Amino acid sequence: MSNPLSVQYIQTPRLHIAYEHHGPAEGEPVILLHGFPYDPRSYDEIAPDLAARGYRVIVPYLRGYGPTRFAGPGILRSGQQAALAQDLLDLMDALKIPRAALAGFDWGGRAACIVAALWPERVRCLVSADGYNIQDIAGASEPRAPDTEHRLWYQYYFNTQRGVDGLTANRRELCALLWQLWSPSWARGDALYGLTAPSFDNPDFVEVVIHSYRHRFRYAPGDPSLEHIEQALVRPPPIRxxxxxxxxxxxxxxxxxxxxxxxxxxxxxxxxxxxxGVGHNVPQEAPEATVQALLELLRG
Structure with missing residues (x-):
């Protein structure tokens, strides 16, 4: 488990980002990105391993999670994919990291995939849980097969006022349920959930989550300053x-x-x-496979 004293902060144009740093400052940088509803604890068995091998490992709290805070009250509490990608670029710029290896899943995987696709010169290599995570927002409203649709109930729930109220009142219970449903064969999930749940107490958590799931279905406008990124993703770009x-x-x-x-x-x-035997939280459920994938790319 990471030592809470390892949390550091960096200012970017939109955020005061909290991140955990492992390894030597001069090491080759690796950035590990969590998803919803998770936090840096997903990498507790990965970051120290990479650091021991000489890599500089950065594990940020995404917008709306843990100690990360918005830089001002006038900034849209957006959860759209362009915002996540811009946050990653801003983090790299603030830390003076010109190029890094990226690993991520869910929201974090989306940020990593977008930066890898649109700014490949900034990315040494990519490990993405569940592959190509860039949203096809133009096609998001197309119905899917029923056995897929029922798994997405939470996304539809968040597009209602009842969902807003439910997440506000029951964020820890709801997120615990998602952990169980998304990782049904993971025996350690219940025991580890309590280490992550405090990150959902962030004052912007609900607003960011709700915006994320409304924007992807085009039921909420995005941040106008990020529209150029969304437009670049209308025709999903390849990852090279x-x-x-x-x-x-x-x-x-x-x-x-x-x-x-x-x-x-x-x-x-x-x-x-x-x-x-692995569910949605790939890094925490399969840390050895995640480290192996990263090392193969970094050494190859």
């Missing part, structure tokens, strides 16, 4: 950097398919690995 996709066979959001539906989205060196 060396990449490995780690997919949980037991992922309750969407179990890994037999065929690789993302194959055409990666135009550079690319591998896909399906992890048996």
């Amino acid at each position: 950097v060396p990449s490995i996709s780690l997919c949980g066979a037991d992922d309750g959001v969407g179990p890994a398919s037999v065929e690789d539906e993302d194959l055409g989205r990666f135009s550079g060196p690319y591998q896909r690995r399906v992890l048996a």
